[in-house]
Amino acid sequence: MATRRTFLKLTAAASLAVPSITSAQAGGRVVVVGGGFGGATAARMLKALEPKLTVTLVEPNPVFTACPFSNNVLAALREITQQQFGYDGVQKAGVVLAQTAATAVDASGKTVTLSDGSKLPYDRLVLSPGIDINWGALPGYDEAAAEKMPHAWKAGAQTVLLRQQLQAMDDGGLVVISSPANPFRCPPGPYERASLIAYWLKIWKPRSKLLILDSKDAFSKQRLFQNAWAQLYPGLIEWVSLSQGGKVTSVDPSTLTFVTDFARHKAAVGNVIPPQKAGAIAQQAGVADRTGWCPVEPVAFESTLRPGIHVIGDSAIMGGMPKSAFAANAQAKVCAAAVVELLAGRKPVDPILINTCYSLVAPDYGISVAGVYRPDKGVLADIPGAGGASPLEVVGGFRGQEALYASSWFKTITTEVFG
Amino acid sequence: MTHRLLLPALASVLLLASFLGGGPVRAADAPPGASSCTGCHASQRIPDSVIPRIAGRKASDIVQFMREYRSGAWPSSVMGRIAKGFDDQQIDAIAAWFAAQPE
Numbered sequence: 383m384a385t386r387r388t389f390l391k392l393t394a395a396a397s398l399a400v401p402s403i404t405s406a407q408a409g410g411r412v413v414v415v416g417g418g419f420g421g422a423t424a425a426r427m428l429k430a431l432e433p434k435l436t437v438t439l440v441e442p443n444p445v446f447t448a449c450p451f452s453n454n455v456l457a458a459l460r461e462i463t464q465q466q467f468g469y470d471g472v473q474k475a476g477v478v479l480a481q482t483a484a485t486a487v488d489a490s491g492k493t494v495t496l497s498d499g500s501k502l503p504y505d506r507l508v509l510s511p512g513i514d515i516n517w518g519a520l521p522g523y524d525e526a527a528a529e530k531m532p533h534a535w536k537a538g539a540q541t542v543l544l545r546q547q548l549q550a551m552d553d554g555g556l557v558v559i560s561s562p563a564n565p566f567r568c569p570p571g572p573y574e575r576a577s578l579i580a581y582w583l584k585i586w587k588p589r590s591k592l593l594i595l596d597s598k599d600a601f602s603k604q605r606l607f608q609n610a611w612a613q614l615y616p617g618l619i620e621w622v623s624l625s626q627g628g629k630v631t632s633v634d635p636s637t638l639t640f641v642t643d644f645a646r647h648k649a650a651v652g653n654v655i656p657p658q659k660a661g662a663i664a665q666q667a668g669v670a671d672r673t674g675w676c677p678v679e680p681v682a683f684e685s686t687l688r689p690g691i692h693v694i695g696d697s698a699i700m701g702g703m704p705k706s707a708f709a710a711n712a713q714a715k716v717c718a719a720a721v722v723e724l725l726a727g728r729k730p731v732d733p734i735l736i737n738t739c740y741s742l743v744a745p746d747y748g749i750s751v752a753g754v755y756r757p758d759k760g761v762l763a764d765i766p767g768a769g770g771a772s773p774l775e776v777v778g779g780f781r782g783q784e785a786l787y788a789s790s791w792f793k794t795i796t797t798e799v800f801g
Numbered sequence: 802m803t804h805r806l807l808l809p810a811l812a813s814v815l816l817l818a819s820f821l822g823g824g825p826v827r828a829a830d831a832p833p834g835a836s837s838c839t840g841c842h843a844s845q846r847i848p849d850s851v852i853p854r855i856a857g858r859k860a861s862d863i864v865q866f867m868r869e870y871r872s873g874a875w876p877s878s879v880m881g882r883i884a885k886g887f888d889d890q891q892i893d894a895i896a897a898w899f900a901a902q903p904e
Contacts, residue, residue: 427836708840711840712836712837712840715836715837715839716836716837719831719836731833732833733833733834733836734833734834734837734886734887734891735834735837736834736837736838736840736883736886737837738840738841738879738883750878750879752879752882752883753886754834754883754885754886754887756833765885765886767885767886768882768883768884768885768886768887769882769883769885769886770882772878772879780878783851783878784878784879786851787841787851787852787878787879790841790847790849790850790851790852791840791841791852793847793848793849793850794840794841794842794843794847794850794852795840795841797843797845797847798839798840798843798844798845801845
């Protein structure tokens with residue numbers, strides 16, 4: 383028997399249901415969390431593919447600071463402002479910008495809670511939160527320590543701090559970079575950073591040395607980097623691998639000391655590239671597994687842990703694809719097209735994705751690694767025979783050409799995503 | 802070597818294309834692989850970029866370049882490594898799609 387109270391409940395339920403039916407007829411609601419290369423691309427692409435969608439991008443920072451080319455800022459080859467991009471272009475493309483933080487996700491109720499407590503309902507959610515530093519994974523390294531030994535692995539104030547420390551260092555000082563075990567954001571990044579700091583030291587502080595303490599025995603584009611170091615910076619860069627005792631087991635920020643099982647290295651400038659994990663909202667939403675990263679299926683990048691939530695970019699486990707801006711952009715475009723298909727009740731087709739990562743060893747010396755990927759046995763797998771690094775032996779202006787391609791790529795991707 | 806890497810023929814055609822402007826490339830119904838290309842090959846004109854645009858190019862030209870990159874007949878820095886990930890049918894589909902995009 384319908385009492386007045388149950389009637390009210392029913393109308394309340396009905397009125398709650400009405401907006402979702404109306405918006406489904408109007409194309410549906412997609413919320414994207416994270417305004418980096420992955421999230422901003424996904425939001426724009428969703429709106430471009432299906433203008434009837436209501437696409438909301440949740441991002442607290444009014445300005446995005448890009449990591450690619452931020453090593454050039456350390457070497458005083460660029461200014462941090464050249465790394466920064468606003469969201470005017472994203473909004474002009476029809477995306478609703480919610481300039482606030484997402485604090486919680488209710489996967490069963492399909493809502494995202496914002497920092498003011500309000501809830502954004504969604505039909506599909508795309509998470510692209512990037513990385514968080516895994517504070518506590520390296521003893522001695524916490525947020526206070528990062529003010530003494532910057533990570534500079536999220537571009538911005540940390541990048542500027544590391545640059546200031548390098549500039550204030552006496553000639554003859556020891557710069558130490560610690561590089562983490564896999565997986566982490568931008569696999570060639572620590573070595574590009576070492577290269578460009580060495581380029582700068584050679585000019586301005588030529589008696590200085592740079593030590594890389596590594597928790598790995600191999601790294602991206604390794605032979606290309608090492609050949610270039612021998613040629614361009616002989617005796618300046620020393621790389622200590624895991625098996626040579628390079629794994630940093632703790633740091634002491636008060637003395638800028640890196641501790642390994644075999645030695646203590648006291649730095650004049652210490653850059654800790656620490657262990658990382660998926661951004662906090664991914665952990666909160668329950669899409670990260672015990673590794674700290676997010677497992678997804680390889681077609682639409684939907685979480686294997688929480689249906690209706692897609693995860694792209696650095697926070698996701700993407701099989702053979704590295705954690706790069708290029709990869710996040712490529713994944714975002716595939717994800718957006720797949721989400722449009724899923725909302726229309728169709729099945730997305732198997733995608734092919736490309737990654738290309740350029741690194742600079744010097745301003746006019748570029749090297750690259752590329753890969754082509756497709757779904758295979760539930761993961762994104764390398765297509766055999768494709769991809770690989772730049773050739774070890776080249777003639778003419780090959781390295782200079784790749785350096786030009788690197789800067790053209792950066793201009794292109796930032797214009798496409800934020801312009 | 803450098804001038805061969807710059808692909809003068811492709812570059813000059815694209816220079817012409819770039820004067821004509823063009824809207825953003827839509828990924829609707831894009832064949833597998835196509836959306837990744839725009840990571841480097843912009844949908845819009847990028848000042849001072851040395852990477853040619855491919856939107857609005859003749860499909861037969863794109864197919865020929867991709868096959869020659871793949872075989873190594875045409876030297877390249879990164880395109881040979883990428884082209885090896887695609888078979889003839891996939892290249893044909895991607896080329897047809899880019900050819901249909903606004904220049």
